[in-house]
Amino acid sequence: MAFVRACDLSELESDTPKRVELDGTPVSVVRTEGEVFAINDICSHANVSLSEGEVEDCQIECWLHGSAFDLRTGKPSGLPATRPVPVYPVQIEGGSVHVDVTASLTQES
Numbered sequence: 416m417a418f419v420r421a422c423d424l425s426e427l428e429s430d431t432p433k434r435v436e437l438d439g440t441p442v443s444v445v446r447t448e449g450e451v452f453a454i455n456d457i458c459s460h461a462n463v464s465l466s467e468g469e470v471e472d473c474q475i476e477c478w479l480h481g482s483a484f485d486l487r488t489g490k491p492s493g494l495p496a497t498r499p500v501p502v503y504p505v506q507i508e509g510g511s512v513h514v515d516v517t518a519s520l521t522q523e524s
């Protein structure tokens with residue numbers, strides 16, 4: 416496990432994704448429904464930044480073609496994306512958000 420600091424908790428507005436780069440990996444950090452999630456920022460369908468999309472029902476929607484990815488599992492809710500996007504473990508410590516991009520929680524199916 417290699418948690419690195421992503422941002423302050425206070426920087427996260429509810430349902431507004433924040434893009435950060437951690438060890439060269441683009442990550443979208445999302446605070447929603449009282450929890451903080453970290454998902455790879457690149458859509459699995461094409462090279463599009465998910466942090467520019469909207470968050471609803473614990474999903475982040477790709478703005479280009481509308482596939483929404485579950486922030487807990489990374490799985491797409493529907494086409495055109497068919498593959499999940501990696502989601503990463505999050506730890507909150509002393510008001511800071513830490514993410515481990517070496518440990519994807521997503522299960523390829």
Ligand code: FES
Pocket residue numbers: 458459460461462463477478479480481482495496
């Ligand atoms: S680029 Fe994300 S759904 Fe097509």
